[in-house]
Amino acid sequence: MSQPIVIVGSGLAGYNLAREFRKLDKATPLVVVSRDHAGFYSKPMLSNALAGKKTAATLVMKAAEKMREELNATLLDRTGLKRIDTAAQTIELTDGETLHYRDLALALGADPIRLPLAGDAEPEVMSVNDLDDYARFAERLEGADTVAILGGGLIGCEFANDLLHRGVAPTVIDVADKLLSRLLPPQASERLQEKLGAAGVAFRLGVSVTRVDRDGNGYQLTLSDGSRLYADRVLSAIGLKPRTGLAAEAGIATQRGITTDRLLATSAPHVYALGDCAEVAGLSLPFVLPLMAQTRALAATLAGTPTPVVYPAMPVTVKTPACPTVVCPPLPGAAGSWSVELSDDACTARFADAAGQLRGFALLGAAVSQRQALAVQVPAWLD
Template sequence: MSHPIIIIGSGLAAYNLAREFRKSDQTTPLTIIAEDSADFYSKPMLSNALAGKKTPASLVIKAASKMAEELSAAILPYTEVVGIDSNHQQVLLIDGQALVYRDLILALGADQIYLPLGGNAGDDVISVNSLQDYAEFAAKLPELKTVGILGAGLIGCEFANDLLALGIKPLVFDPAGWPLSRLLPEAAGRYLAAQLTTAGAEFHFGFSAKNYDHMEGRYLLGLNDGSIIEVGMLLSAAGLQPRTHLAASAGLKVNRGIVVDQTLQTSQPHIYALGDCAEVMGLNLPFVMPIMHCARALAATLAGTPTPVKYPAMPVVVKTPACPTIVAPPAIGAQGEWQVSEIEGGIDARFVDAKGQLLGFALLGAASKEKQALTGQLPPVLS
């Protein structure tokens, strides 16, 4: 029997790759290693689970045992990988075992970024980046009236909208001037903020958090202007940091993420990466659609047909029902300008170049119905 393909990770990238691979190859041994329970759930759904009254148990789509059966795979839950020996094609486990691989796939995901805060309550800052995190987060909410959120990016806005379903007021802090500032032009961002504010959210733009203290049963957040605001809890939504430590310690090339070529191979043969941890041809896109395209391409490569991944235009649907928002940001460094139109019940923003070619868009509210028509006009993200 040949050595197995080993996948480190058990998120959307790992399990979708395994499923796609099994469509073409039912016999090559497959091993999946996870630090957690390895139960299959959709991490992107954590940021809108409250409105759906989802418990941690109900978010689990399939238990690890069921996934092992369906994939004809050996799944090792609660198992820590401490090293990779690329010369001998081995994965090194914390218990001293060395597992030999035919090919190794890193689907390690990303960690929430924690901003450095002064004060005595830094360890009480919450992030929701796993099912266990969600369980701890949800358990604290019933007694709260407010939740502070650090960051008005995609995750921060989604959690803000979700908290409103429980009657909890989100207080969102961001040094930028409007939400989703890296994805939306100012007019569109301010429209989104206005809609979420009408729904019950409270935004504090142009401010950064400096201190977080617990005093006499109260949590106090100190801002850079010297003001202090009481919050029931503080949630960090300041962005994601790809998990690159394991790859770097094995001598693989890393930048923002684990650097891979268009076939998703790292700087070492027989080692690949995909998902939130990977930087594909300079692109680190922590969204569902890039993961799906990578899973299909890499599965074909592992099954014997080398296949470069290609990204079509992939608009991102922001989970903010109070203001439906769809974003297809222009490529970094793209030359052009935003053309913003206010329509009844929404904002239609289009990023065009000097020749009038559509390079990106942001559709809010009633304008979101234009998604399909505009997506067909966009150039591919990676061809």
């Protein structure tokens, strides 16, 4: 039997790569290594699952056994990656098993960034990065009336909106002075804050949390301006850091993520990376649409047709029903400026270069209906 293609990771990147590959190649042995239960679920759904009254169990779309049958694959659940030997084309797993691979695809994901907090309750600050995290978070919300959210980015805002559906009052805390500071111009950020505030979200912007201490059944947060805030629970949504450690230990080049070219190939022969752990042609894009483009391209490459990944304009829907929001951010470092149009029920922000070429946009409220019309005007990031 020929050596298998081994995919490490059973999130959206890993499983969708396996699915796309099986469309093209029914016979090559396929192994998927999963740190968790290996059931298929959509991680982006975690930040708006409370509104739908979803439990960890109901978020699983297909159980591991179903995925095993669907993919005609060997599925190794509750199994981690311990070591990569690129010369021998083997990986060592946490259960001691050694696997040989024809090609290795690293879909390792990313870890939550943790603030260096003082205080006796720092270990009790929660984050939600997978299904097990969500189960613990949902369980600990029982009896909670208030939640402090560390981070006013996309995930922090989504969780804040979602908690309102649970009858929980969230307070968003961020060192930046506006929400989604990396994605929105000031006027759009102000509109988002206004709408979320009207729905019941409180904000402490321009400050950071320095310590978290137990206070009865909840927590006392000390902020950088010396003020204090009480919350029944504390959720960290600062951001994600790609998992690059094992790749770096194996001598595979890493920067912010595991670096790849447009074929998703790393610096090691027969080793590829995709999803949140990957930095593709200098871009780290932790969103669903880039990930799906990667899986289709890499599947074709692994099936024998080298295919560079293509990134068209890829608008991101922010899951904040209190203020519907779509963002198509300009390329990092792109030269240009924002122009913003505001009305009572809409905000349309366009980012254009000196020649007037649209390079990105942000749409709030009724303006989200312009998503497709503007997306076709934005040049591809990679073509």
